[in-house]
Amino acid sequence: MAIDNYSPCPCGSGKKIKFCKCVDQTHDLEKVVKLIEGGQSVAAIDRINQLLKATPNAACLLALKGELALHLEEEEMFKDTANRFLKLKPDNPLALIMKSIVASLDDEPGENVARYLLQGLAEARQAVPPLAVTAIRILVRKLTLTRKEAFVCYWSELVSRLLPDDQRNEDASLLDPSLNLIAKLPAQVAKDPPNAPWSERLAEVHSLTRTFRYEQAESKLRAILRDFPDQPGPLSHLLRAQVAQVDQSGAFATATKLASHSQLTASERTFYGALALELEPQRVSLQSCATFEYYELSSETDFEEAMAANPNAKLMPNSDAFSEELRQQFAMGVQDEIPAKRIYFIFDQPMPANNDGPRQILRNVGTVVLFGKQTDQPSRTLLCSSGFRSQEALFDQLRQSLPLGNRIEGKLLLTTPEYTESICKMRQIVGEPNTELTLQELDESFIEDFLDLPLDLLDKSTATEIAQDERYRQRLLCLLLHLEAEQSFIVSKKCLDDVYSRLGLERIVTTRPDERIDNIFWNVIDADRHDLASLPDTELHSAFIQAMAFGASRIHFRAAVEILSRPSDDLQMQLRLAALNCALQNEPQIDGKINYCAALEDLLAEHGESVGQVVVYRANLLNMAGRKSDAQRVLTESAQKYPADPYLLSFFQYAMRERSSQPEVQPNHLAMKMMQNASRPKETMHDDGSPANSGLVLPGQDTTGSTGESKLWLPGS
Structure with a gap:
């Protein structure tokens, strides 16, 4: 050719x-x-x-x-x-x-x-x-x-x-959604005064940035700032040039300067301060005060007896692949080749002897790891504390109860988690009813954790302790804006309002009045502060679409629930489908997920689309909720209702093969096995391949999907 x-x-x-x-x-x-x-x-x-x-x-x-x-x-x-x-x-x-x-x-x-x-x-x-x-x-x-x-x-x-x-x-x-919204928004540009003497030179800068010549643009901006020192307009353009060039130290210094600039509004200073937290090298200011202490043990037997007698400790069974992987991870964290021998979880309240009592929500506040004796080193233990202020006495008592020897320095490869990894991810439910946390309980857990967590940014104080100290006021406001922009947890608007209220502070709106165009939110963070029920349909749909485009899972979920609560006669099928998918993915309770599955099935069937995957997922959820007869009924009725659905046909063909190869399997057990092998939506699995219902939540995992009956966070893992 x-x-x-x-x-x-x-x-x-x-x-x-x-x-x-x-x-x-x-x-x-x-x-x-x-x-x-x-x-x-x-x-x-x-x-x-x-x-x-x-x-x-x-x-x-x-x-x-x-x-x-x-x-x-x-x-x-x-x-x-x-x-x-x-x-x-x-x-x-x-x-x-x-x-x-x-x-x-x-x-x-x-x-x-x-x-x-x-x-x-x-x-x-x-x-x-x-x-x-x-x-x-x-x-x-x-x-x-x-x-x-x-x-x-x-x-x-x-x-x-x-x-x-x-x-x-x-x-x-x-x-x-794991990226903070502050990192997803372009850095704000501070307005210049009318007829600013550097306007013509700034036009040259714009010409350079339009052709990606940011290095030359930065040189011109620094020349402007030499002639007109610390002007916020040129500084904000310099920040954008540094961000484009991935100049972390330079961008952090510029954002920090803008965060304390007297010529900017309070909301602008707060935005730049929150951005500086994201730009900071090593992100030290975002780290919690979690601690890792590594000791030799004088007696492994005495250690195990002390842990067995500790009412707040729970031994993790060494019976599955996940446990083996976790023990290996801790071994890597202390530069050991032999997996840890025992892992204990420490809770803020005594563990009940059985689960027959009233429902309790326990907070996992730390982890204790035992490493067995080896030829060249004695038994050792690693104490991991989440750093909550209210639990310091508990860990002091724990240290006193253990036969600790010399402290081992220089061996730990564990990194201090950021504060967002400690919030709302450390709960275990015991007693009856053993159901997932409700949205209200998630709100309460979120507030309890955040207000009880000392931070390096606040000089190792909690937000409650320094809320009325003017020296920390601006730092705290920047932290709160960063917290609002964090999307790794689903809480209500009232929850964030309550955090500000308990600290005696007001939420600062970051969108300037002239940046709100055609009633569409320019800044997705501000949309999360709005009462969505008061929005007309057009604005609500715009907020939903904008939240989806930015991966803003919290406002996306709130908007989806509000959309689904309104009459659907005039609602486009694609928008309603997107809202149902979002609600299904982020709904914290399994019963709510089941209801959204049923609505999604009806919508797909109404428009002649395949419903097989939704049916199987719904049956799987029912089975997980202990409603095995309902799960079997859903599968049976769906087979009659949708006889030509290709996914269901494939699923039932698999079922028949299983039945013929294992005739002794009872129907309920067969349904359970089929559903265990069926395709599952993405939110039922963590990014690392571990099941979302394994009972463990490691830092960095997405916990916006279905929560199982037990969720534990392991500091430093």
């Missing part, structure tokens, strides 16, 4: 082949492209290598070889080709973008990766190479893994701008 000379040259220069220096290689390109189109990537690389011997400086051949090597995951070949390409064409956009990928593969700092990317985008005057989207996604992944989420917003939005409209939803960086 002949190559169109008016198509873009594969070398990435942005020129058409006819006007590019690569026009002399058109014949060679045709042969390579023919191999690629035939799916012969390896043969295409061999052909390119032969051609490069004759024309070693052919940029188009190097570009194709680099992209093929990346596609085939030939890392070393890609690195060599990209470095050779950049050396030959130092201003080539594609060469610079390839170099950014090499920097990521070599684990260079994020700012190095961003610098190559920005240089490549700046040089792409006519068209951005498609590989830029891949390079940006690699950078976003790197930023997320290295806890630099505050830089994700700029690059994720850039991906959306580069993708065609029908592919923009494929990029899910901003949909991740």
Whole structure:
């Protein structure tokens, strides 16, 4: 197939082949492209290598070889080709973008990766190479893994701008509910006074940033600030330039300066202060005061007797793969090759002898780990405390009861968890009824935990202890805004109102009046402060869609519940379907999930869609709730009601195979086994593959789905 000379040259220069220096290689390109189109990537690389011997400086051949090597995951070949390409064409956009990928593969700092990317985008005057989207996604992944989420917003939005409209939803960086909303919002720009003397120079800055020349823009901004020191407008533009360049130390310093700027409003200072918490290197200010103490034991027998006699301790059984994995994780945390021997959970109240008593909600406040005696070292114990102020005396008593020897220093690899990992994730329910926490109980747990947690940001004080101290007022307001923007827990609007009320503070609205356009919330954090029941349908739907776009799970859930509470006659099927899916995913109680499943089944059936997966999931939920006869009835009735549903047909075929292979299995047991093997929606599993109902919640796991009868958080795990 002949190559169109008016198509873009594969070398990435942005020129058409006819006007590019690569026009002399058109014949060679045709042969390579023919191999690629035939799916012969390896043969295409061999052909390119032969051609490069004759024309070693052919940029188009190097570009194709680099992209093929990346596609085939030939890392070393890609690195060599990209470095050779950049050396030959130092201003080539594609060469610079390839170099950014090499920097990521070599684990260079994020700012190095961003610098190559920005240089490549700046040089792409006519068209951005498609590989830029891949390079940006690699950078976003790197930023997320290295806890630099505050830089994700700029690059994720850039991906959306580069993708065609029908592919923009494929990029899910901003949909991740584990990212704080502060990191997903662009940094605010402070307004300049009318006729500011630096206006013309600032226009030059805008011209540079539009073409991705942030390094030059930063130089001009610093020149403006030398002539007009500490002006908030230029400072806010400097912050954006530093964020785009992934300059963490510089962005943190600028945000901190803006957070205390006297010319800004209280809401603006609070926003910049919350952003500074996200930008801070190592994020020390967000850490809780959890402690890890590692000791030798003078007697392992005395230790086990003391723990057995402790009414607040519960031994974790060593009977499953999850327990084995956890014991291995703790061993890694103390640099030991032998898994831990015992793991005990410490609760704030005595554990009842059995579960026959009245319902109690116990708070897991720590973990004690036993490491057995080895040839070269004695028995040891690791004491992990969540750091709650009200539990300090409990841990003092625990230390006194144990035969502790010398404290071991310098062996721990455990990191102090951030405060959000300690909130509302440490409860076990005992007694009857043994049901999941209600939304009201989640609210109470949230408030209890947050107000009882000392923080480094507050000089190891709790929010309650320093609420009326003016020296800490601004820091506390910034922390509260950061807390509001955290999406790892589902609580009501009243819960957050109560936190402010108990501290004697008012919630600061961050949206300026002129930023509210057509009654649509510009700032999704502010939407969470609004009474959604008072919104007309149009605004409610806008808030729901905006929350979905930002991965704001709390406001998304609240909006979904409100949408479903209203008459559905005029509601679009897709919007109602999205609302039901959201409510199903975030509803904390299993009975609520069952009801949403039933509504979702009816909606899908009404529009002629397959209901099989929803039916099986509903039956699975009923089985988990102990309603086995209801689960069997749902499956039986659905088989009669939807005889042509492809998913149900496949499911029942599997059931018949199981029945024929195991005739002794009783019907209820068979239904249970079928549902255990059925496909489950994503929210029933944690990201690491562990079941959401395993009874354990590790820091960083999504707990917005169904909570099981027991949820334990392990500090430092």
